[in-house]
Amino acid sequence: xxxxxxxxxxxTQCFFDYSTSKVLVIRSKSVGTLNRFCQAVVLAYIxxxxxxxxxxxQDTDTVISSVTTKVKGxxxxxxxxxxxxxxxxxxxxxxxxEENSFFVLTNxxxxxxxxxxxxxxxxxxxxxxxxxxxxxxxxxCPGVQTGRCIQxxxxxxxxxxxxxxxxxxxxxxxxxxxxxEAMNFTVLIKxxxxxxxxxxxxxxxxxxxxxxYLSQCVFxxxxxxxCPIFRLGDIASEAGEDFQTMAVHGGVMGVQIxxxxxxxxxxxxxxxxxxxxxxxxxxxxxxxxxxxNIRFAKYYKNGGKESRNLVKGYGIRFEIMVFGKAGxxxxxxxxxxxxxxxxxxxxxxxxxxILKLYD
Numbered sequence: 001x002x003x004x005x006x007x008x009x010x011x012t013q014c015f016f017d018y019s020t021s022k023v024l025v026i027r028s029k030s031v032g033t034l035n036r037f038c039q040a041v042v043l044a045y046i047x048x049x050x051x052x053x054x055x056x057x058q059d060t061d062t063v064i065s066s067v068t069t070k071v072k073g074x075x076x077x078x079x080x081x082x083x084x085x086x087x088x089x090x091x092x093x094x095x096x097x098e099e100n101s102f103f104v105l106t107n108x109x110x111x112x113x114x115x116x117x118x119x120x121x122x123x124x125x126x127x128x129x130x131x132x133x134x135x136x137x138x139x140x141c142p143g144v145q146t147g148r149c150i151q152x153x154x155x156x157x158x159x160x161x162x163x164x165x166x167x168x169x170x171x172x173x174x175x176x177x178x179x180x181e182a183m184n185f186t187v188l189i190k191x192x193x194x195x196x197x198x199x200x201x202x203x204x205x206x207x208x209x210x211x212x213y214l215s216q217c218v219f220x221x222x223x224x225x226x227c228p229i230f231r232l233g234d235i236a237s238e239a240g241e242d243f244q245t246m247a248v249h250g251g252v253m254g255v256q257i258x259x260x261x262x263x264x265x266x267x268x269x270x271x272x273x274x275x276x277x278x279x280x281x282x283x284x285x286x287x288x289x290x291x292x293n294i295r296f297a298k299y300y301k302n303g304g305k306e307s308r309n310l311v312k313g314y315g316i317r318f319e320i321m322v323f324g325k326a327g328x329x330x331x332x333x334x335x336x337x338x339x340x341x342x343x344x345x346x347x348x349x350x351x352x353x354i355l356k357l358y359d
Contacts, residue, residue, distance in 0.1 A: 001348035007312055009291050011130055013132070013341075014226055016091040019341065033295055035098065035348075038348050039345060039348060042341070042344055042345050042348055043341075044118075044342075044347070045341075046337070046338075046344075046345075047069040048333070049291065050337050051337070052062065052138070055262070055327050056333060056337035057263070057329055057330075057333060057334040057337065058262075058327035058328055058330060058333065059197070059327065059328055059329075059330035059332070060325055060326065061197035061198060061325070061326050061327075062193045062195075062324070062325055063193050063194070063195060063259050063322060063323065063324030063325065064193065064194045064195070064196060065191060065192070065194075065257075065259075065299070065322035065324075066191070066192050066195045067095075067099075067100045067189065067190070067191050067320045067322065068097075068185055068188070068189075068190045069102045069189055069318075070187065070188040071093050071102060071104060071185055071186070071187045071188075072089060072185065072186050072187075072188075073088075073089065073182065073185030073186060074086060074181075074182060075087040075179045075180075075181040075182060075185075076089065076181070077093070077179065078177050079110070081104075081110040081112050081309075082110065082112075085284050087105075087179060088157065091105070091126055092104055092105035092182070092315075093105075093181060094294065094296060094313065094315075097213075099199055100319065101317060101318060101319045101320060102187065102317075102318050102320075103166070103294070103315055103317045103318075104182055104185060104232065104315050105179060105182075105313045105314075105315040105317070106178075106179045106180075106182045106247035106248075106250065106314060106316060106318055107173045107177035107179060107247055107248055107249075107250070107313070107314040107315070108173070108175045108178060108179075108312060108313045108314065109161070109168075109169055109171055109172060109173060109174075109179050109311070110309055110310070110311055111159045111166065111167070111168045111169050111309070111310040111311075111312075112219045112309045112310075112311065113166075113302075114164040114165060114166065114297075114307060114308050114309070114310055115164070115165065115302075115305060115306070115307050116161075116162070116163070116164055116306070117162070117165045118142075118146060118160055118162055118163075118165070119152070119161065119163065119165035119166060119167060120141065120150050120152040120158045120159070120160060120161075120162070121142060121152075121158050121159050121160070121163070121167060122160045130267045138358065140346060142161060142167050142168065143159055143161030143162050143164070143167075144159070144161060144162045144163070144197045145159055145162075146159075146160045146161065146162060147160075148160040153208060157213025164308065164310065165346065167255065167313065168310055171251060172247075173293075173312075173314050175247055175248050176244060176248070177244065177248050177260075177314070179247070179330070180244060180247065182232060182243075182247060182316075183231075183232055183233030183236070183243040183244065183247070184231065184232075184233060185231070185232045186218060186229050186230065186231050186232070187229070187230050187232065187318070188228060188229050189204070189228050189229075189230065189257075189320060190204070190205065191203060191204040191228070191257055191272065191320075191322060192202065192230065193259050193322065193324060194198055195261070195263075195326040198260070198263055198326060198328050200263060200267075200270075201328060202267070203261075204228050204257065204272045205228055206226050206271075207268075207332055208226075209226060209227075209228075213227075214227075214228075214229070217229060218230070218231050218234075218256050218278075219231070219274070220234075226271075230255075230274075232316070232318075233356045234252060235255065235276050235279070235318070236253065236276075236316075238275075238276040239254075239276040239277045239278050240278075241253075241278050246278075246291075246316060247314070247315075247316065249290045249291025249292075249314055250291035250292035250293055250314040250316055250317075251265070251278060251279040251280045251282070251292055251317075252278070252292055252316070252317045252318075252319060253276065253277070253278055253279065253314055253317070253318050253319070254276065254277045254278070254279045254318075254319050254321060255274065255318055255319070255320045255321070256274070256275045256276070256277070256321050256322075256323065257272050257273070257274055257320065257321070257322045257323070258272065258273040258274075258275070258323050258324060259272055259322070259323070259324030259325075259326075260273075260324060260325055260326075260330065261324070261325075261326040261327075262326075262327055263326050263327065263328040263330050264327075264328055270326075279319060280292065290325075291314060291317070292315065292317055293312060293313060293314045294312075294313050294315075295311065295312050295313070296309065297309065297310050297311065298311070333350075
């Protein structure tokens, strides 16, 4: 056990010591060449990949977005159920406004003049009278059972139900679609974005777009890439789909808006990029319940009695998805990436020293 004075002296000497690593110079053309090559690779990685390609000198932020849409167009149909009819936006956009999406009616089956009464029912899925089904299957029937089986046809009896009669038709949708003119409808997509970290705001109606241009332009990648008005048929074509085929059973289309912005550059360089794709499954080998459809009814009074026209509507739902990332110079990520690169460079040099030492 040492005395107090000697311990203090030893600790003082250790505290004020300074040591350096021994430098070993290896004179070898093969090792030197390989060492310089690996150093060049590390420098290329730091400068080319980290700094230039990945912009490691920037701080980044993800986009916050809002989307509103406005559809325009007129269609004319002439059917036995509805006669000659004009369809405008209040008829075929259901509901009038959704969050980041909109639905356009393209085809329909109508069951007109329904009233609440008793009628015979046929279970299409089972071919059996609902009165004889289990409690679970009875829930598939289109009305409330009265407990009677009545004559549906000459050869068949079915369950009597209290429902909206006559019951909905089970026909396939018309082909070609009734609202085939929907391919010429247009939609104005208004997209506002914000990067809160950089207090940066912009929208897809760019500063040089005025009211006169907006009233007559339609998006085209070559002639009008900045126009925010899209023809529905063009959206389907860009996604590699035939609009008229898709309109028969309906479907789901995706409109993708990408905002990748380098905020070290002028603000005018931050521009939206539009891409389109079909989102629902159209696998011919798995075509159970294809497309997209909804049911809605138009109610009216007929001689004081409530009646309705039931519509099974087929259409295309357009989902608008906004993605984006912005970057701007910041000293903190710059120093972090430079420090990591220098550490990697030093690790390569030390690795070659160790290899030569054990050679």
